[in-house]
Amino acid sequence: MGQGLGCTANYEQGLFIAAQFGDLETVEALLERDPILIHQTTVYDRHSALHIAAANGQIEIVSMLLDKSVKPDLLNRNKQTPLMLAAMHGRISCVKKLIEAGANILMFDSSHGRTCLHYAAYYGHSDCLQAILSAARTSHVAASWGYARFVNVRDGKGATPLHLAARQRKPECVHILLDNGALVCASTGGYGFSGSTPLHLAARGGSLDCIRALLAWGADRLQRDQSGRIPYLVALKHKHGACAALLNPSSAEPLVWPSPLKFISELNAEAKALLENALMEANRDREKNILKGTAYTLPSPSHSDVGTDDNISEISDTELCCICFDQVCTIEVQDCGHQMCAQCTLALCCHNKPNPTNASIIAPVCPFCRSSIAQLVVAKVKNANHNDPDHHDTTASSKLRRSRRSCNLSDGGGGGSSSFKSLSAMGSFGKMGRGSGRFTAENELVDKP
Ligand SMILES: [Zn+2]
Ligand SMILES: [Zn+2]
DSSP states (O other): OHHHHHHHHHHHHHHHHHHHHTOHHHHHHHHHHOGGGGGOBOTTTOOBHHHHHHHTTOHHHHHHHHHTTOOTTOOOTTOOOHHHHHHHTTOHHHHHHHHHTTOOSOOOOSSSOOOHHHHHHHTTOHHHHHHHHHHHHHSHHHHHTOHHHHHTOOOTTSOOHHHHHHHTTOHHHHHHHHHTTOOTTOOTTOTTSOOOOHHHHHHHHTOHHHHHHHHHTTOOTTOOOTTSOOHHHHHHHTTOHHHHHHHOTTSOOOOBOSSTTTTGGGSOHHHHHHHHHHHHHHHHHHHHHHHTTSSOOOOOOSOOHHHHHHHSOOOOGGGBOTTTSSSBOOEEEETTOOEEOHHHHHHHHOBSSOOTTOOOOOOOBOTTTOOBOSEEEEOOOSOOSOSOTTHHHHGGGSOOOOOOOOOOGGGGOSSOTHHHHHHHHHHOGGGTTTTTOOOOGGGGGGOOO
């Protein structure tokens, strides 16, 4: 008997090693010889073969074990499921397979009280994060728990997946989570207690991209954490100078999405991407201005405004935005069909920091005819017989500019012309805030914890 136990131990060991390295034949042979092995776990961590295969991305082994009706939600010593380990290690095919096999996405481990969504966000595996979110949208979780609640699920310390992604410098995950309704101002303190917001944690992590995304979604630069610090002071403390400059409450406010859940989330993907680019570009202009004269320079891949004009052939008046007379129309309002540029669309819909005390959000209307906006889509190019064959590709780039600033306002459509003036003023908001935000050396002295 003693000898038999020793053999079983060897087989176990062999099974775990084969699962780790994806040796399907060996795993099958071992399980055929001794089916009980399938229930064995490692001695200390109590990983099952499924845990090991999932963590190592061995999709064939994972599939085979699930086919042998191994339960997908086995728990190891820390109550982690194979799905959590797959999400932690970015094993997208295993994540999908486990979800397909009915793995529960709403399990909490015992070490930090985290879900698979927390793991994907923390380790920055945006593909796994997406897969889990789409599973949440269609699974029983949405029905029983609510999708928005799942996106904002808290770990044992009150951190949402957004907190973790911001802290770990994972801008892509930050973006996806915000896009899916993560609360930008969630505090780890929970109800009635102050805690850290995602912006505090991004300030600590020092990722400019995370800070940018959070600010564009309306993160509050003045919210205080449990120590009474605003994100700006956290960035200074951790010596993230450029981040601090953006977080400095005295620097210009960034543009933010309007009521993101109600309006922008209903946009079609193409128009949304275009508007997002325009917004981030406008904020980048604003950043350049904030960081001007400081020691921090941004690695800026964006175009220079000067010089691009020369490469662009004449644009007909019909394509030019009748609000700013500066950019090409790239966005079309439906159902009325009026067109304007992405920048003007943003100026129409966006406002600087939303006022939380003012709960009523007025849906924007078409600036030309004042009809309500059913949908925003990417505008089709009106002028088909254009000289430049590349023209169609470049119109949507929002980089086209034109110096001529004359256009008959009445061409824009009847009614509402009184609103043109104010809109035009807002129109080229790339210039907004220019000069109003100064990062001064005095602010460095504020941090005296
Ligand atoms: Zn415009
Ligand atoms: Zn209209």
